[in-house]
Amino acid sequence: MRMPSESMPSEKRSKRYNRRKFLAGSATLAGVSVAGCLGGGGGDSDSIKVGFVLPFSGTYSFLGESIVNGVKLRLDQQLGGEIDGKTVEYVRQDTGADPATGASITQEFLQSENVDFIVGPVSSAVASAMKPEIASSGSAIWLNANAGNYKLVEDSCTQYHFRTSFNTWQTSAPLASYVNDNIADNVVLSYANYTFGQQSKNLFREEFESTGGTVVDEIGAPLGTSDYSSFLQEIENSGADAVFSFFAGSDAVNYINQFSSFGLNESMTQTGSGFLLSADTLAAQGTSATGMYSLLHYTPTKQTDRNQAFVDAYSEQYDMTPNVYACQGYDSGLAAEMAINEADGTDTDSRVSALAGQELDSPRGYFRFKSETHDPVMDMDIREVVETDDGVQNEVVETLSRVEGPTWGCSL
């Protein structure tokens, strides 16, 4: 079964009835008419157009909003809505969680809107559907602000694709040697049984075994499981000293809370991809999460001046602390700025070559677009959940410097 919340009412209903969708629709209409007035339909030299292909309804709407917030913080608040003297304009449409919708929005943005940048999507399935449109059009830079599937690079990579987020390898494999050195030499894997979860556990497993560790067992639970107790029993029965997991969102909350309420945290150490224990889920996980380790490219509590400046600016603007998605949005804003400012010409190809290999001043730490893949080379944080006066938080215990990952045969 697919995640019920995606396939059942929420998605279908929101297509027609969601207020944001309606607003987004009217914004698009307004965008079209403005472009029409300017004559020639966008792409003119006076403005830069950014198209958001993101979920604004359903399960992932919060992620979509966070990404938009991040982009706008850079381009509107910090740059005053202008890059290189050109006004920044936005169009946005709701993908829900539907790949076909994502593809058709992308097509519309490329052909009718003449966007310069496409920012999105959240889901890797949507990204796979968007890729052929963007590759064949070649008229816009794709700032992939969340879809981590490494196959986007492995299967016929395109130079227009720049990942301002991460790939699945980066959020799983680099943790393996840390676990083997500091926690345990044997693990059991538990994961949400869909593409992302499977990739994460496979990539971790590969790396963990190559560092000499043993994977005792692996247990997949359907996406959207609300009660993990039976799976937890299997995990406990494996007898492993540590667990590596991939779960996200409400799955992560249910899994972690039940893991601790059944006392598994007393006999095994929980580790995982950073989405398991992120700023979005920690409030709901509370002390259940204490003492658990995870790996992610952005940690809001990271003690650097660069990050503090970002957190302050974001909190002031939106009245909440930024999450990893907001950071990815912000970095997409930085990338758009960089592509315009560094390019010799105003055409997409010269922007692409200007952006490849470029470093960004990202809140997450070091960030560079790898020339071969346009995936990020970046610092990754290993964090431990600790109790503080402000509730439970991630504390960075080690920063892995300039994590690259494989190129999967891509050489741009």
Next chain:
Amino acid sequence: MVLEGVARTALLGIEMGMTLVLITVGLTLIFGMMDVINFAHGSLYMLGAYFGLAIVSVTGNWWAALLLAPLLVGLLGGMIEYFSIRPLYGRNPLYHILLTFGFAIMLHGLVTEIWGGQVQNIATPAVLEGSVDLVLFSYPLFRLFLLGVSVVVTLALWIAIRRSDFGIVMRASAHDSEMVGALGTDVNRVFTAVFILGAVLAGLAGVLLGTARAVDPGMAASVIIQAFAIVVIGGMGSYRGAVVGAFIVGMLNAFGPMFAPEFTDALLYLLMAAVLLVKPAGLFGNPEAA
């Protein structure tokens, strides 16, 4: 080791099943009496969780939430029934489906607008934290509490439906509401009362499960699918069917991952299909009514 594992899984199954009863009973009673398929039932469950969340954050008292949130949901459910469903009684069931589906959409939007889309959780009260040693294994105290409350409510309802005057009127109305009306009982008031009862139970489940699990706007849709499956398996409109169906599904949820972790969800639908093939009206459904 094996005995211990099986015993614990069985307890898990009972617990999952009994908590599902709270959600399913309202759905099946409302259908049985009024022929209304209530798509908004999952949303009432969700509202129970969010009301609970709000009450805990204001008062800091979980027990207040456990008491008040279901009543608020009941009040809202009563208003929904009185103002929107009542005028549609006797019409084609499609009207009710469209109407309640509309409510599900609106409530989802409203909750996202007010509380946001991020995942939250109602904090477990301190007295119910920790585990209990049950000789063979230890079990989280809150889950035992969940089980206890569900069993007590299920039994109390059972007795009420069987023994009380209101229960008799309820069953009579389900059988032939016109005749009950002709005998001088205001059937519409009975309907409203049953709808409120179903809403209160869904709200109660919302607070309890919102504490044991994550609270997010997607919770309505994920629970309503299982609840409908249980109603179909048990027989639409049958209280006994809802209890037995929930129990079976609970066991399936508990033992499924041990034998076929990949197919836990598929098993539910296979079971549903099998029951429908053998007994089209469900295990305890009334074949004549179908």
